[in-house]
Amino acid sequence: xxxFNSLLTxxxxxxxxxxxxxAARQRGILEKTFSASLAKIVFDFGVPAMIFVNLANVxxxxxxxxxxxIMMAAEICMMLLAWAIGRKLGLTVHQLGAVVLCAGxxxxxxxxxxxxxxxxxDNQSAMEEAVLISxxxxxxxxxTLGPILAMYFGSGSVSLGAAGKSLMAFTRTPTCIAxxxxxxxxxxxxxxxxxxxxxxxFRVGHLLAGLVVPLSVLxxxxxxxxxxxxxxxxxxxxxxxxxxxxxxxxxxxAALAFGLPEMWRDDLVIMTGLPPAVLNVILLQRxxxxxxxxxxxxxxxxxxxxxxxxxxxxxxx
Numbered sequence: 450x451x452x453f454n455s456l457l458t459x460x461x462x463x464x465x466x467x468x469x470x471x472a473a474r475q476r477g478i479l480e481k482t483f484s485a486s487l488a489k490i491v492f493d494f495g496v497p498a499m500i501f502v503n504l505a506n507v508x509x510x511x512x513x514x515x516x517x518x519i520m521m522a523a524e525i526c527m528m529l530l531a532w533a534i535g536r537k538l539g540l541t542v543h544q545l546g547a548v549v550l551c552a553g554x555x556x557x558x559x560x561x562x563x564x565x566x567x568x569x570x571d572n573q574s575a576m577e578e579a580v581l582i583s584x585x586x587x588x589x590x591x592x593t594l595g596p597i598l599a600m601y602f603g604s605g606s607v608s609l610g611a612a613g614k615s616l617m618a619f620t621r622t623p624t625c626i627a628x629x630x631x632x633x634x635x636x637x638x639x640x641x642x643x644x645x646x647x648x649x650x651f652r653v654g655h656l657l658a659g660l661v662v663p664l665s666v667l668x669x670x671x672x673x674x675x676x677x678x679x680x681x682x683x684x685x686x687x688x689x690x691x692x693x694x695x696x697x698x699x700x701x702x703a704a705l706a707f708g709l710p711e712m713w714r715d716d717l718v719i720m721t722g723l724p725p726a727v728l729n730v731i732l733l734q735r736x737x738x739x740x741x742x743x744x745x746x747x748x749x750x751x752x753x754x755x756x757x758x759x760x761x762x763x764x765x766x
Contacts, residue, residue, distance in 0.1 A: 462662075463662070463666050463751065466662075466663050466666040466667065466670075467666050467669065467670045467748070470666065470667045470670030470671065471670050474670065474671060479667075479671060480671070481671045483671060484667075484668045484671045484730075484731070484734070485731070485734070485735075487664050487667060487668050487671075488668055488727075488728075488731045490660065490664060491660065491661055491664045491665055491668070491727075492622075492623070492624065492728070493623050494623070494657050494660065495657050495658060495659075495660040495661040495664065496588075496623075496624055496627075496661055497623035497624050497626065497627035497657075498627070498653075498654040498655075498656075498657035498658045499562065499580075499654075499657075499658035499661055500580060500584055500624065500627040500628050500631055501627040501630055501631040501634075501654055502631075502642070502651055502654040502655055502658060503562075503576050503577065503580045503631070504577065504580055504628070504631025504632055504634070504635055505630075505631045505634040505635055505639070505641060505642075505651070506573070506634075506635060506641040506642065514581065514585065515707055515709055515713075516578055516581065516582045516586065516704070516709065516713055516716065516717045517581050517582050517585035517586035518586070519586075519700050519703045519704060519707070519717060520582050520585075520586030520587060520700065520717065520720065520721060521585075521586050521589075521590055522703070523696050523699050523700045523703075523721055524553045524554065524586075524587070524590055524696075525553075526696075526699065527552045527553050527691045527692060527695065527696050528549050528550075528552060528553035528598075530552070530691055530695075531545075531548050531549045531551075531552035531553070531687055531688070531691055532545060532548075532549050534687050534691075535548045535549070535683075535684070535687060538683050538687075540683060540684060542602055543602065543603075543738055543739040543742070544683075544684050544739060544742060545602055546598065546599065546601075546602025546603060546733060546738040546739060547602075547684060547729070547733060547738060547739045547740075547742040547743040547746060548684045548687050548688060548746075549598060549602065550595065550598060550599065550602075550725070550729040550732065550733065550738075550743065551688045551692065551725035551729055551743055551746050551747065551750070552687060552688050552691040552692045552696075552725075553590075553591075553692075554587055554590065554591040554595060554725065554726045554728065554729055555587060555692065555720065555721065555722075555723040555724065555725060555726055556665070556723050556724055556725065556726045556727060556747075556751075557579075557582065557583035557586075557587045557588075557720045557723060557726070561579060561583055561719070561720050561723050562576070562579060562580075562583070562661075564719055564723075565579040565716060565719065565720075568715070568719065569712065569716075572712075574712065575712055575716055578712075578713050578716045578717075579716050579720060580631075582716060582717060582720045583720060584624065584628050585628070586720075587720075587726070588624055588628070589619065591726060591728055591729075591732075593619050595728065595729070595732050596732060596736070598732075599732035599733055599735065599736040599738055600736045602733075602736075602738050603733065603736035603737035603738040665727040666727075668727050668730065668731065669727055669730060669744050669747055669748060681742065681745060681746070684742060684746060685745075685746055685749055685750075688725065688746050688750055689750060689753055689757070692722075692724070692725060692750065693722055693724070693750060693753055693754055693757040693758075693761075694722075694757055694760075694761065696721045696722065697718045697719075697721040697722030697757075697758070697761040698761055699721075700717050700718060700721040701714065701717070701718045701721075701761065704717050704718070718758075718761055719758065722754065722757060722758045722761050723754060723758075724747055724750035724751040724753070724754045725743065725746060725747045725750055726747075727747065729743050729747070730743045730744050730747065
């Protein structure tokens with residue numbers, strides 16, 4: 450019941466922000482074209498700040514990377530299954546793009562951190578593992594493999610050269626820099642936010658991190674549309690079954706098999722079972738994919754995740 454209340458509270462906050470955003474769009478205060486600029490704010494300032502402030506005060510051990518490795522394997526499996534099932538059901542190339550990305554990459558850096566903070570209050574170890582799962586297990590994949598998939602499904606063309614360029618580009622992103630800086634800061638034992646001279650730096654980091662959730666929901670809201678049920682039922686069904694049910698069950702079983710601590714296992718199951726990431730929408734929008742379908746799937750899956758996460762957590766113990 451505690452986990453359900455935490456999930457419900459977190460998602461209700463997002464729903465309220467989404468309703469306000471849709472109302473602002475209908476009144477002409479916000480436009481769909483704003484979403485690209487908002488995405489840059491989130492991924493160039495908000496997410497890097499969130500990563501750094503959560504890792505800088507913690508000494509990371511190699512054993513904590515087991516969770517991210519399991520997450521990566523699960524993402525690849527789900528995307529391959531989504532592609533195979535989608536083709537079997539006769540989805541268009543643009544629909545396949547939305548389904549594959551949404552089935553693979555979850556909203557770990559937005560809704561995920563909020564839920565972990567509520568489920569494990571004042572537990573730095575739980576948040577540390579959640580950040581590693583999110584930024585290594587999800588972030589590295591979505592920022593390297595994500596653009597390649599979006600280009601393929603948006604234009605039908607992809608190359609090994611593009612893959613290499615995406616990987617090199619990731620190493621120069623604020624997200625990657627913040628991840629490395631946060632880990633090194635903790636390993637070297639540099640002064641944290643308790644230090645009087647470092648407190649302003651970390652305070653700014655927390656303020657920027659607070660932008661992630663509201664702006665991410667705003668981006669999704671700007672891309673939402675009322676769907677034709679007959680057109681969305683297949684794509685939505687594939688994502689719900691794979692992303693919300695099969696993926697967390699798979700990672701939960703894998704975590705048990707590898708002997709991960711119970712708290713890390715819960716972290717992994719929660720982060721894997723989250724609805725699709727907002728960045729999927731941004732990637733598809735940039736490379737000519739179906740961003741509208743991805744937004745609608747993301748919104749619907751967020752509501753479904755209230756029930757599916759509880760089922761999965763109960764199943765894996």
